[in-house]
Structures are given as structure tokens and as C-alpha cells.
Amino acid sequence: MARLSGVTLKQLRALQAVARHGSLTAAGQxxxxxxxxxxxQIKGLEDAAGVRLLQRAVDGSGSELTEAGRTLLVTAERIDDALSQASANLRALAKGQAGRVTLGVVSTAKYFAPRLVKALSISHPDIDVALRVGNRTETIAGIERGAFDIAIMGRxxxxxxxxxxxxxxxxxGLVAAPDDPLAGAPVQLDALFSQTFLAREEGSGTRILMSRWLDRIGDGHSYETIEMDSNETIKQAVMAGLGxxxxxxxxVTEELASGRLVELEAPGLPILRHWFMVRREDETPRPVAARLWDAIADFGPPAPQFLPPAADRMPAGEGP
Incomplete structure (x- = not known):
């Protein structure tokens, strides 16, 4: 039977270190x-949990967490998030502020999120706003474990x-270098699927939406993808003619305006989605977070508008 009341932070941090670095030795370092x-530390944690938390890695090179270990790791990360938030709130209070609010945003939103944080710092100087950026999967994980007071994302x-x-x-939408053969005229499907698509990693909301759009218009047609880890890298690669x-x-607001990139005409594009501000439904927001929630809602649209003809928009229920 699990008796977790005696578990210590040192034990949980040892578990986290083994999970991140793959061995007891690396964790110790x-x-x-x-x-x-x-x-x-791990043995004491296993005794408290009543189950094994580590096992030898499949390749024999170190240790990995069991299913029970992964379950306890989630709790350890939530405790770390809560302690980090508490520490930040105490620092904010010491400076005469009302507290800290952690704002999680998906990677794509980082193009307007800093301006949003700046606007919030002006309208609410008594609140410390911390910005955390990740892909869709990471942002959802942060919402789930309570790492963010508020998150901004797509669906x-x-x-x-x-x-x-x-x-x-x-x-x-679909963008290309201005001298790309597809630029300047509606793109035919055969020509489209012969191209190399430069895309974000699996788990990115943009990657999910791209895959669904290509599957819909191509009816399962295969295509070549090169994965890149950031929008900035992708933009530079497109401008270099790599895909x-x-x-x-x-x-790509600035690149389209300056002519360094062009938007391609393709079936069903552009796809109009929406930005959303979200928070956990099962948690009562702290007063300081509720104030910023209302402030963000009052700011209105967060970025430049691109409004395609209604006939070209994908129905609002589709997308990631």
C-alpha cells in the first residue's frame, strides 16, 4: 500500500533527474x-509508493521509469510548478505587486505574445506576467498539470x-519564395504534391492542420516532408528555395509585406481558424489571474487580420 505522506522533495527530484538523464549516475552528477x-533516494521513494519506479532501459544503457514511475513523475512536475509559482508570487508580493500570472502560449503565438505581455504590464503594472512558449502538445501538458494560469492557443x-x-x-496558408514556379497562379494538385513541404515537428498545431488539409484535398496522396524545429527556420528555408x-x-506578416515570401493560391486556402484564451474548467482562478483574463478578453484581436473570401474558408469545425 502506498504511503506517500513521508515523501520528500529530494526523492522526487532524484526521480525527475533519472527520468531526464537516463541513469542514476547521470542524475547524481x-x-x-x-x-x-x-x-x-529512489529506494525510499519506492518503499513509500509500494511499487518499483525504475527498471533497466531497453537498450541496457541505464534506467527508465516504470508506468508507476511515470505516474509519480507527473505529480512531481506539478509540485515543482506549484512551488515555482509560489516562489514567484512571494517575490512579486515583496516588490509590492499583486502576484505573478503565468501565460502559456503556443509557438505560433510568440509573434504577438510579447506585445500582449507589454500591454498587460502597462495596464496592470502591479502584476508580474511570466511568458512560457511551447508547441501545442507542450502547452496542453502545461494546462493539464496546472503550470499555466492562462494559455493562448488554437482549438x-x-x-x-x-x-x-x-x-x-x-x-x-501556403507560402513560397517569390521565384518559386508555383507562384503567381492557382496551384494544380499534381504540382502541389510534387513539392517538398517544410513543416514543424509532430505535436505542432500547424503541422496537424497541414496534414489534415493535405489529406483532405489529396485523398491520401503522398508528399515529401522535411521537419524543422521553428517557424523562423522554416521561413529562412522557404526563402532559400528549399521547399x-x-x-x-x-x-509571415512582414515577409509577405516585403515580398520576401508570397502566398500561394491553393484549394481551400487560406484556412481561417481562431485564437483562443483558455484556462482549466475545474480550477477556480486566483483573483490576480482573473483580472488578467478579463484584461486580455478586452484587448480584442491579438494580431493582424487576414480575411479571405467566405467561399474559400474551411468550415469552422475543422482543424487542429
Missing amino acids: VLSLTTPAIHT PPRVPAVQAVALGPHPH IAFLSLHT
């Missing part, structure tokens, strides 16, 4: 502890259940 000391997740407020339109990209048009 990161935490400035000996391997036997890490083993002792709200089904799990965890959230309250959501639409902030404004979020168009997506074309399906991106949020809010991420």
Missing part, C-alpha cells in the same frame, strides 16, 4: 550527489476540460 545517494483541447474565449481570427510551407499567416 546533475544533482551533485553520488550514485549510491541517488539510489537511496481548445478536449482534455483537460477548459473554459475558452475566442480572441480573434487566425488564418493559415514550400504551410504556416500561420500571422508568422
